[in-house]
Amino acid sequence: MELVTRFEAATRSTADLHGLLKMAFVACASAPPCSQERRDALTSIRTIEFELARRSPCP
Secondary structure: OOOOOHHHHHHOOHHHHHHHHHHHHHHHHHOOOOOHHHHHHHHHHHHHHHHHHHHOOOO
């Protein structure tokens, strides 16, 4: 999986972000421990979750 940048996450729809988040989880789970692929997937997960949290209304 390619790294999802903050800019890319900001330009995607919420539905797209949820799809990317699923792909990032799968990529992370299937990547070897301590590999660059796993680090990229984890960074993408953080980036996507940050963007989704930024969009959600505060309680």
